Amino acid sequence: MSHSSLDAFLANSRDVLAKGPVALIFAEDDTELASTLTHHLDQGFREVVALMPGGFSLPADLGTRVHRINVEFTSAGVVFDAINRIIAAAAPGTWFYYGYNAEYLFYPFCESRSVGELLAFHAEERRDAMLTYVVDLYAEDLARNPDAVSRDQACLDRLGYYALARHDPGSGETLERQMDFHGGLRWRFEEHVDWNSRKIDRIALFRAQKGLELRPDHTFNEAEYNTVSCPWHHNLTAAVCSFRAAKALKRNPGSAFAIDSFNWRNSTRFEWHSRQLMDLGLMEPGQWF
Structure with a gap:
């Protein structure tokens, strides 16, 4: 088609x-x-x-x-x-x-539950958008995979993630239930990453509504869509496991020759399973069991 x-x-x-x-x-x-x-x-x-x-x-x-x-x-x-x-x-x-x-959506229990089931439950919790974390993947051996992409030998960072309160750019006031998340390759190689591209949060799952617009910083013009969770308890979150940052760092002339490996002491093999991402705290099952 x-x-x-x-x-x-x-x-x-x-x-x-x-x-x-x-x-x-x-x-x-x-x-x-x-x-x-x-x-x-x-x-x-x-x-x-x-x-x-x-x-x-x-x-x-x-x-x-x-x-x-x-x-x-x-x-x-x-x-x-x-x-x-x-x-x-x-x-x-x-x-x-x-x-x-080269980006793959994972959500809690995705091996046995469909994305339709995930979103039906999320909607029942009166949520119209879901926070996802972009988890950087990278090839273990850049000599064998110079483009930094290898599904068979994909690695991710098991530590090094953090969140900061998000502030209104006009008033400077803290925005309720909104956070800027950082980590992965964008954090470890931040000298090669534009300031506006360092966050790893993305509202990758959302419901269409009249007047809704996605902004260039991956947030929406509807404030509630950008929140981490509802006011009364934690909600589901998901992960977008992505080779995109690794590809860019190895293709950009300013960083390609400065990086001979993405591995560090906190690298671990990606198991391509939602349980690993939940165990690492990279997504949240909320009340969905």
């Missing part, structure tokens, strides 16, 4: 956005594109939409299971503009996930 542009998709495929959950995958390059799409199909997303340059190819079996939209990533704003246009076209209440290629 291929669409020549986002305009064509929105004009002819409104039914795709009428009932979720819908996964929006933005392919900045073709690294692990097939595995990314397959991962989210396997999690039970009702629709998977892949936005990618026209020159990228997909395996034949995936081409019939995802909605492909040809998009050229001419600037960082293309992603946010596309998401906001899709939100505006979607039926209110539709659940969405957004991420990039």
Whole structure:
């Protein structure tokens, strides 16, 4: 199912956005594109939409299971503009996930429960958005994997994460139940990372509503969407396990030759299982058992 542009998709495929959950995958390059799409199909997303340059190819079996939209990533704003246009076209209440290629959504008990079950429970707790932590993945051996990507030998940091209170940029007042989270490669190699790209929190799961907009800092214009949890107890959180930062650090000329390994004393092999992420405190099951 291929669409020549986002305009064509929105004009002819409104039914795709009428009932979720819908996964929006933005392919900045073709690294692990097939595995990314397959991962989210396997999690039970009702629709998977892949936005990618026209020159990228997909395996034949995936081409019939995802909605492909040809998009050229001419600037960082293309992603946010596309998401906001899709939100505006979607039926209110539709659940969405957004991420990039070589990023994999994990949530508590995802090995036995679908993403639809996750979001149904979250909605019952009167939550319209879910906080996710972007957990940096990286290849154990950069000599063997110079692009820093290896699913078979993926590592993550087991320690080194922290949160700071978020403040209103205008008044300077502390924002209720909002935090800025840091850690992973963006923290350890912060000298190579732009200040605006160092946070690891992302509201990657959310429900469309009229007037909702995603901002370039991965927060929404609706304050409650940006909160860690509701006022009365902890809610579910999820993790986006991502090679994106590692790829960027090894491709950027300013950092590529300064980094010969991402390993440190707190590196550990990624087990590709939600239990490991919960044990490390990188996502929260809340009241969902």
